[in-house]
Amino acid sequence: MVFSKLKEARNSERRSRRLDLLAEPPEAGHELFVGFSSLRDTLSSRHHSRDFAFAHARYLRSRVLALGIIFAILSPLWIVVDALVLPTAVLKYTLIGRVVLMLGLVAVLLLALFSQERIRRIRFCAGMLLALPAAFYTLVLVMLPPGELHNLVGYGFIPFLLVASLSVFPFTLLESLFAGIALLALQVFSQVVDGSWLTGHGAEAFWLLSSLLAVAMAANHFQLSLLLRLYRQATHDPLTGLFNRGALEVHLAKIQAWQRDTEGLDSAGSVPCSLLMLDLDNFKQINDTFGHSVGDGVLSQFADVLIRQTRKHDCTARYGGEEFVVLLLGSGQARAMEIAERIRFAVEAFEFLDRNRRRIPVTTSIGVTQLMQDEPAQEAPKRADEALYRAKHAGRNRVMPAESFPA
DSSP states (O other): OHHHHHHHHHHHHHHHHHHHTTSOOBOTTOOSSOOSSSHHHHHOSTTOOHHHHHHHHHHHHHHHHHHHHHHHHHHHHHHHHHHHHSOHHHHHHHHHHHHHHHHHHHHHHHHHHTTTTOHHHHHHHHHHHHHHHHHHHHHHHHHSOGGGGGGOOSGGGHHHHHHHHHTTSOOOHHHHHHHHHHHHHHHHHHHHHHTOTTSHHHHHHHHHHHHHHHHHHHHHHHHHHHHHHHHHHHHBOTTTOSBOHHHHHHHHHHHHHHHHHHTTTSTTOSOOEEEEEEEETTHHHHHHHHOHHHHHHHHHHHHHHHHHHSBTTSEEEEEETTEEEEEEETOOHHHHHHHHHHHHHHHHHSOEEOTTSOEEOOOEEEEEEEOOTTSOTTHHHHHHHHHHHHHHHTTSSOEEEOSOOOO
């Protein structure tokens, strides 16, 4: 009997830790969003936050739909041009390819239309929008008899069109570079097939395509930099760099949708998430004693403490004034209480300094609750705020769990 209870307790703890690891372990000094103007952020998506990835995907999807519709309209129109300028012997090689290209473009459009915020699918659609015309051109070059290549009018512009299309998408520089290298390889292959490789005309075309690629990559950099800047201004608190209240509410709704999606994938149901509501004790006294500029410094330092005590995929936000919220992914109530106590102790031990480098005693009160997947997004912060209110009245500098949950 005792052995059975110990085994059950170990299994419960093991599962709790495994769920906790669904979000990455703590990383000292991480931010929800890293520098919005640096080359590093436009080079790859590695340092982008999860929420910016969703915003990026929505913007990318709009470009995929717009360019896909243009390609889908132009492709059948080009069949008419082929019928007018190409010999009958050549036309049969291009007609089937054009039909397959049109069907592929329609499939990409439908996939993008119904993907919404499925980031990987949207990126796949963007890649296919460039790959389908490139594959069509390659197929024509391979299938066409060598003696008929001179009759292939207007097809040589396809690599140039696709490189120019790169500038329409907010791709990262690495994504654009890999796509550009593939299109340069396509240009080399077409020149080898038509015999213009290593000739003056071929060198001129290759140089022009390379120049277009450089311009497209520059456009990608500036476009993505602008997106990053606008995203940060719209979703982040300017003083602390954390999510603002509006962004937090959107994020809460996304996490609840994620919980519903994962329900049933695990034997115990959806992945637990917890919410902490934190408030700086006697903050008005700090402002009155040391001035508002020092108070702003305390808020900024408090945000740094929260960042160091949470994980990369947890969400930390400034809820308003001196109130903050931490959303813990994969953490149940017991684990959240442990993390809240760790944060409370870290704040109490941290050396908040005034302008004269004198220590300011700062403590925090914390309310803890679980995020339910089927409740309105504002209910969990409301419960946590009630628990925070009780922590204040119990003497401050303490952690208090929520008393009630929705039925």
